[in-house]
Amino acid sequence: MDQTPDRKLFLGGRLKRLRRELDLTQTAMAADLGVSPSYLNHIERNQRPVTAQLLLRLAETYDVDLRALNQGGVGEAELAEVFADPLFAGISVPRHEMLQLGEDLPGAAEALIRLYRSLAEQRSRSRIEAEHGGVETGTPSDWVRDHIQSRNNHFAELDTLGEALNAALFDPAGGVHDSFEAAARARLATRHHLTVKVMPAEVMVEWTRRFDPHRRRLLLSETLGPSSRAFAVAYQLALSEHGAELEAMTGAARPPDEATRRLLKVSLTNTLAAATLMPYGPFQATAEDTAYDLGRLTARFGVSFEQAAHRLTTLSRPTARGVPFFLMRVDQAGNISKRYASGAFPFSRFGGACPRWRLHAAFRTPGRIVTQIIETPEGGRWFTLARTVGRQGDGADDGGQDLAIGLGCELKHAPRLVYSRGLDLAAPEVTPIGPACRLCLRHPCAERAAPPLDRPLAVDDWTKSVSPYPFEA
Numbered sequence: 001m002d003q004t005p006d007r008k009l010f011l012g013g014r015l016k017r018l019r020r021e022l023d024l025t026q027t028a029m030a031a032d033l034g035v036s037p038s039y040l041n042h043i044e045r046n047q048r049p050v051t052a053q054l055l056l057r058l059a060e061t062y063d064v065d066l067r068a069l070n071q072g073g074v075g076e077a078e079l080a081e082v083f084a085d086p087l088f089a090g091i092s093v094p095r096h097e098m099l100q101l102g103e104d105l106p107g108a109a110e111a112l113i114r115l116y117r118s119l120a121e122q123r124s125r126s127r128i129e130a131e132h133g134g135v136e137t138g139t140p141s142d143w144v145r146d147h148i149q150s151r152n153n154h155f156a157e158l159d160t161l162g163e164a165l166n167a168a169l170f171d172p173a174g175g176v177h178d179s180f181e182a183a184a185r186a187r188l189a190t191r192h193h194l195t196v197k198v199m200p201a202e203v204m205v206e207w208t209r210r211f212d213p214h215r216r217r218l219l220l221s222e223t224l225g226p227s228s229r230a231f232a233v234a235y236q237l238a239l240s241e242h243g244a245e246l247e248a249m250t251g252a253a254r255p256p257d258e259a260t261r262r263l264l265k266v267s268l269t270n271t272l273a274a275a276t277l278m279p280y281g282p283f284q285a286t287a288e289d290t291a292y293d294l295g296r297l298t299a300r301f302g303v304s305f306e307q308a309a310h311r312l313t314t315l316s317r318p319t320a321r322g323v324p325f326f327l328m329r330v331d332q333a334g335n336i337s338k339r340y341a342s343g344a345f346p347f348s349r350f351g352g353a354c355p356r357w358r359l360h361a362a363f364r365t366p367g368r369i370v371t372q373i374i375e376t377p378e379g380g381r382w383f384t385l386a387r388t389v390g391r392q393g394d395g396a397d398d399g400g401q402d403l404a405i406g407l408g409c410e411l412k413h414a415p416r417l418v419y420s421r422g423l424d425l426a427a428p429e430v431t432p433i434g435p436a437c438r439l440c441l442r443h444p445c446a447e448r449a450a451p452p453l454d455r456p457l458a459v460d461d462w463t464k465s466v467s468p469y470p471f472e473a
Contacts, residue, residue: 012044012103013102026040026044033058079109080378143255144263158268161272162274163281165242188237192241195218196217196220197220198222201223207219208220238273250265250268275314277303278301278303304389305405310340313326325342326409327341328359330406332363357406362386362404363401366401372386373428376433387405
């Protein structure tokens with residue numbers, strides 16, 4: 001929960017839902033909490049804020065998780081994006097009505113969003129069919145992305161497994177190795193009778209990585225750079241060591257179909273591989289010590305720029321939190337293939353990123369980090385940085401710079417970052433944007449072409465290859 005002292009919490013809709021779930025009248029709940037029924041009525045109608053004392057009484061009386069209470073409802077940004085569509089031209093929906101809909105009628109609001117999502121997907125399919133000869137997008141990646149975001153991109157159990165596995169790799173009893181890849185290869189060979197072999201590109205053809213279960217071999221293309229090769233080995237090790245746990249976590253999430261189940265397992269395995277390659281404790285401590293210097297993080301852990309940036313979005317351990325970053329990846333056409341957040345950045349669920357954000361301009365300065373402070377329509381300010389990378393996550397790996405990574409956090413966290421040094425954060429230069437082009441009605445970019453399609457790759461992974469792991473999931 002946001003602990004800003006002067007912030008007033010209006011949780012009327014959520015408190016009303018809680019009361020109804022408990023099957024209590026206003027009089028009964030007021031008696032339990034030691035307040036008058038009229039005062040509780042005012043709170044439920046958002047005419048009074050919820051005090052800290054009342055929140056504590058709620059937690060003590062009804063065993064309520066206050067974080068869950070604060071996360072209820074449907075976000076204003078999502079509803080604003082829906083109502084900004086030209087479909088609703090001429091219908092004025094003021095901000096307070098959106099807030100009331102999301103808070104008081106979250107089921108109806110979510111139904112509206114699902115209906116709009118269906119419309120957006122139908123539009124996308126029609127456009128893709130027109131542009132690419134009938135190729136369609138599926139929805140498993142949307143389901144997996146939403147599931148990951150519901151956890152704030154943090155899986156504590158995988159971080160714990162990753163730290164333990166990393167420690168085991170460098171245990172002197174298992175041999176002394178000069179790199180993560182060497183240690184992981186040795187463990188795969190000794191514990192799982194699996195060898196790793198680098199193969200010529202002409203043999204691998206379109207594959208960058210392939211597992212041969214009959215000969216117990218992991219085949220890697222010679223085109224993979226050091227960081228991508230290390231991650232591929234980490235992925236295989238994670239799957240070999242903790243396949244049962246990954247399968248259990250996948251099943252517990254109750255994915256709707258087999259395609260979604262397979263993709264979720266791949267995503268969880270990627271997360272465990274990253275947690276093994278960049279163990280939480282050392283990575284978070286290094287990030288804090290270096291003021292989140294991505295160059296030093298990539299050098300210290302032998303990873304790519306994108307792998308380190310992605311890992312920064314997962315640092316939500318209660319006892320050792322990092323800066324709550326969000327991340328977005330786009331190509332030069334503006335297609336979004338990756339977006340994660342440990343905070344609350346209002347991502348567009350249906351469109352592309354606003355072209356006023358310098359994420360798009362990063363392609364004009366390949367390999368160079370550019371910073372910008374942006375403001376979203378609801379007034380939130382964010383410190384962002386952007387840089388181009390290659391398909392393997394870092395131009396140093398493959399020589400390409402055909403993707404751009406945008407990384408950002410709330411402006412209040414910017415003083416903790418090395419990239420904000422020398423900037424006037426008290427009176428910054430701010431660029432107003434919308435999370436999608438359709439929201440930029442007050443900006444010149446509103447007159448540009450329709451926003452690019454949010455078309456994710458077959459696997460939202462850490463290594464940046466299309467469908468790199470189709471065999472084990």
